[in-house]
Amino acid sequence: MSRFQVRKVAVLGAGVMGAQIAAHLVNVKVPVVLFDLPAKEGPKNGIVAKAIDGLKKLKPAPLGDVADAALIQQANYEEHLELLKDCDLIIEAIAERMDWKLDLYKKIAPFVSPNAIVASNTSGLSITKLAEVLPEELKPRFCGIHFFNPPRYMYLVELINTPTTRPEVIDQLESFVTSAVGKGVVRANDTPNFVANRVGIAGMMATMIEAEKFGLSVDLVDDLTGKKLGRASSGTFRTADVVGLDTMAHVMKTMQDNLQSDPFYSMYATPKVLATLIEKGALGQKSGGGFYKKVGKDIQRLDFATGEYVAGGKKADEIVARMLKKPAAERIKLLRESTNPQAQFLWSILRDSFHYVAVHLDTVADTAREIDFAMRWGFGSSQGPFELWQQAGWKQVAEWVKEDIAAGKTLSSAVLPAWVFEGPVADNGGVHSAAGSWSAAEGKFKARAELPVYQRQAFPESLFGEGAAEPLKAGTELFKNEEVRVWTLDGEVLIASITAKLHLISPTVTEGLLKAVEIAEAGYKGLVIWSPDDVFSAGANLEALMPVFMTKGAKGIAPEEKKLQDMMLRLRYANVPVVAAMRGLALGGGAELAVHCARRVAHMESYVGLVEVGVGLIPGGGGLTYIARRAAEMAAAGNANADIFMFLKDGFTTAATAKVATSALEARKNGFLLDSDVVVPNKDELLFVATAQAKAMFDSGYRAPLRAKFPVAGRSGIATIKGQLANMRDGGFISAHDFHLASLIADVVCGGAVEAGSLVDEEYLMALERKHFCSLLEHPKTQERIMGMLQTGKPVRN
Structure with a gap:
């Protein structure tokens, strides 16, 4: 298959989603032009200009680097349709009105280039x-x-074909969205609300029904259905507030209008x-109130009985919290058999989810894989419903659900499909196997897609039951x-993986990395420091010392500090290239570890900074030495007689304020990444790219810096610095x-001196x-900060 070259993308519609999709495309260096209607007053691009300006203020930030907002090209439908001819992908993201979308398609059709792909970012309208x-x-x-909101941070993108869509078009788009945009793709059938919203919103509605049945308050439900249940920390009602209650109602209406024959229709x-x-007008977070409302510094919750907001903060009963910590099979059994209303509620919503996905699998998705990944990537669940069911014991859970259906306890009287109880799924003990995931429509296990883009992923995200290799x-x-x-x-290339909690750097880690360099120099092209989760290293392990x-x-x-510093220099001056494959947190010692490598390959979502002042210390693993050396190098590169201090100020400020770069792009501006370093959009390609970089450096005759x-x-x-600091101290700022x-x-x-x-x-x-690091360890104010952090996990200001 030839590579789908995307020179430029057009996004049609500068609303919340359109503008943020454009922002993320800029994040991953894809040229983009953002269209909207011509403004009735002022400049014709006024609507787009206002939307782009709004991107700079949004939280969480849609742009990895706010300055990149200027890279979004502005356009309107009246003057600039000719620009579409240079676009290889056109994403329509206007309001969810079928008539508006159809009118826009008629308008743009004459300007679409012969090979361009046109895609609608609708969340539920029929693509056909x-x-x-x-x-x-x-x-x-x-x-x-279908991008999920916010597009920069949500990993899920659903792709939906029509009966007339060429298969290679979807393949090309999946490859682009995976590798260039950095997303996890789920192919969805063209059914109302596709996969994630169909299953996820149905689950939220079931949760609301069961909560009312058991008389549980919104705050208690959110505590029960958040992290304790392996789902997003916002739980159910808080998630609804964040999404927007009007948006949720719109998704519900799509179900109400299009699923009258659905056996779960009454639930919608x-x-x-x-x-x-x-x-x-209480639409959730965007309107200042919904199921929750902020009153002063307090968050109050809605009381269903009175309609008033009251104090919140209810937590799960301790006995239920303990149940949720048990292995899956024991956990599900305990919840089902308990007489505690909270446990009964949890069993009910889990049973409802198992029931729902089993009944709808044949129409909603090609295989169970799509449903489980959609719930992981789109709704923040640690496991999808089929995974949990399989892990808890497929046949036993199926019998329990069947019993509840017969007893009239479920939200629908629909029976479980025959494939649940007999045939390949029952024999396998679940829908996921080494051969693939179950397709109810085709009655067989289907393997994953084998697009070339996935060959780059040594350890793609896996599902329980697949038997995938553990990194x-x-x-x-x-x-x-x-x-x-x-x-x-x-x-050819050696990999060093730090396995300590949060990959904290201890004397044991120092020893291991030194050994890795020694082995790499003896017979490998390079060394890659990589771990298979979203932490590169959260810093030094203070507790270990x-x-x-x-x-x-x-x-x-x-002496331990000296060993750490010597290890950093050993990495820097190794005879083979050492590459830091960074993802997630790279703080304190983690940032120091990265900057002493020959090259950094960073996932877009990398959060890098020297944060030691938060515990009353200064960077002690070479971080400040790096700042001084880089300032000298930049001064020399600019002008042999340049004032080093001019290049030093930003680095000093970054360390003194414990500023953390909130993306790899910002880390580059802060000096933690260099122009020669590589930013990778997709987390699962990080190891491949880092390994390729190490090989290329070695093959091109790598030599360590002198x-x-x-x-x-x-x-x-x-x-000069102390004079400015004295003013800040005397003014009460520090x-x-x-x-x-x-x-x-x-x-x-x-x-x-x-x-x-x-x-x-x-x-x-x-x-x-x-010297300074060790002197601070004896300082009572520093000791207060260290103990505060170890006890509460929060910095102490003293």
Whole structure:
């Protein structure tokens, strides 16, 4: 299959979704033009301009770098339709009105290039009906593409074909959305609300019905149906508020209008409380109130009986919370057999979800895989309903659901399909197997798609029952200790995976990484530091050093700090390229580990920063040394006589304020990533790209940088910074301890009490770091901050 080249994307509609889709395309460096109606007053692109300006203020931020808003090209339908001819993909994202969409398609059709794909971002309208108005030559290149909100952060994108969509068009779009846009694709049938919203909103409606039946309040339901149940922390009612109650009602109406023959149809009725809230204009978070309302600093919840807002905060009974910590089979059994109303409620909503997906599998999705991934990626569940059912014991749970249907306890009297009890699924103990996932429509297990884009993913996200290889047990193991595994997949590049909690860096991790470099230099093209979850490293393990500190004090910590710093330099000057494959948190020591590698390959959602001041310390693993060295390098690159201090200010501020980059793009602006580093949109391609980078560097004759001295800003730089800090302290903007910490940071990044321009090396600056780091360990204010963080997980301001 030839590669689908996307030179530019057009997004039609600058509303909430359209503007944010455009923003994410800019995040992943795809050129985009954003269209909307011409403004009635002022500049014709006024509507689009206002939407782009709004992107800069939205939270969570749709843009990885706010400055990239300027890269979104502005257009309107009156003046700029000719621009569509240069677009290879056109995404329509206007309001959910069939007539408006059809009118727009007629307007743009003459301007669509012969090979462009046109896709509608509708959340539930029939893609087949939308296609009917298109010219015959465009129908084979038309499909549905449903991003979830917010598009930058939600991993799920649903693709929906029509009877006239060419199969290769969907394949091309899936490849582009997966690799270039960084999403997880689920192919959905063209049924109302597709997969995720069909199953997810039905589940939320069932939860509301069961909550009323058991007399549970919204806050209690959210505590029960959030993290404790392995679902999104916002639970049910809070999720509804975030989504928007009017949006939920719209999805419900789609079900009400199009699913009259559905055996669960009575469940789709709009709850009276929801209708009342919408009538009052209480639409959830966007209107300031819904099921919850912020009153001062407190969050109050709606009382169903009175319609008033009252104090919230109810939590699950301890006995129920304990049940939810049990293994799946025991957990489900305990909930079903308990007389506790909260446990009975939980069994009821789980049973309802099993019942619903089994009855609808043959029409809603090609296989059970699509439903489980849709609920993971679109609704934040740790497991999809079929996965949980399979893990809890397929046949036993099926019998329990069957008994409840017969007893009239379920929301529908529809019987479970025959395939649940007999045949391949029953024999396998569930719908997911090594051969694939169950297709109820075709009556067989179907393997995953084998598009070339998926060959890049060594460890794609897997489902329970598939028997997929576990990353930390795969490949050939060369070395392992309690917190590091050193292994290889291909025999060419070595991989070091930190296995400690949050991948915190302890003496054991330091030892493991040193061993990895030694093995890599002896017979491999490079070393990649990678772990299969969303934490690169959350920093140094302070707890691991506590016994040493308690017995020997700061003097005992100094040798351990020296070992850590020496390990960082060992990585930097290794004879083979060391590549940091970063994803998620890279904080404190994690950021220091990354910047000492020869190259960084970072997932778009990487959060990088030197955060040590939060616990009353300064970076001690070479982070400040890196800031000083980079300032000297940038000054030299710009002008041999440039003032180093001008290049030092941003790095100092970043460390002194513990500023964390909220994307890989921002990390590049903050200096944690360089222009030569690579940003990868899809998390599952990170290891492939990092390994390829290591091989390419080695094959092109990689040599470690030469050890060299570099100039520093010296005592004059320190004096300038401390003068500004004194003003902030005296003005009450920072505390005396903050002033002390920032002064020590200034001392290191400026090179200590030397003349401006003096030449120093990394070991000299690291010795300064180590000296100040250890002195702070004896400081009572720092000890307060450390203990506060260890006990509460929150920084103490003192």
